[in-house]
Amino acid sequence: MTRPTASAASRGLLTCHTCGLLSRSAPLAHDMHCPRCDAPLHLRKPNSISRSWALLIAAMICYIPANMLPMMLTTTLFGTESDTIMSGVIYFWTSGSWYLALVIFTASIMVPMLKMIALTLLLVTTQMRSRWQTEQRARLYRLVEIIGRWSMLDIYVVAIMVALVQLQGLATILPGPGAIAFGSVVVLTMFSAMAFDPRLMWDPVEENEEKMTDGEMA
Numbered sequence: 001m002t003r004p005t006a007s008a009a010s011r012g013l014l015t016c017h018t019c020g021l022l023s024r025s026a027p028l029a030h031d032m033h034c035p036r037c038d039a040p041l042h043l044r045k046p047n048s049i050s051r052s053w054a055l056l057i058a059a060m061i062c063y064i065p066a067n068m069l070p071m072m073l074t075t076t077l078f079g080t081e082s083d084t085i086m087s088g089v090i091y092f093w094t095s096g097s098w099y100l101a102l103v104i105f106t107a108s109i110m111v112p113m114l115k116m117i118a119l120t121l122l123l124v125t126t127q128m129r130s131r132w133q134t135e136q137r138a139r140l141y142r143l144v145e146i147i148g149r150w151s152m153l154d155i156y157v158v159a160i161m162v163a164l165v166q167l168q169g170l171a172t173i174l175p176g177p178g179a180i181a182f183g184s185v186v187v188l189t190m191f192s193a194m195a196f197d198p199r200l201m202w203d204p205v206e207e208n209e210e211k212m213t214d215g216e217m218a
Ligand SMILES: [Zn+2]
Pocket: 016, 017, 018, 019, 020, 021, 034, 035, 036, 037, 038, 039
């Protein structure tokens, strides 16, 4: 791929994220605003990498209590039981509902972890201005964005259980502190992916192409 391309940023053009209007950036301008809707304009999301890192690290920290603290507190006539994500998975596995165990394990343990690994990979390579596998990394970013809220399955499970059991009146199920931590992991990774500006991945590629065409011309 040696075809020279020019990004909007290199031509001094930027689009408004709110209304989509294309405008020309004034040289050395700071607080630019969209002439049509007055939304703030920027060539690249400001402090994208550090913001994304901060949110990702916060998510990683929350991942620990999300797995250690009880997700669900069940109170029956015989006492109170607390379940973490993993003990829930083990319970379903041993009671024969292996498919349910698999779904919960994938959605609540595997997916958030893979998502955090993927974001770490994207951030490290982008920060190093790497040109390694840019297309694959762009694909990975889109995947992380799509997954978004779908890794929140465990919260849905708790919500459904709470509603179902509350109706029966024989037992009470309450979400445990782990549920809050788990919800935070999901929300924080979503924000982290949102704060990341994928265009930053392509900037080193473009710079390299510019260098190459300059070399050809000389
Ligand atoms: Zn606008």
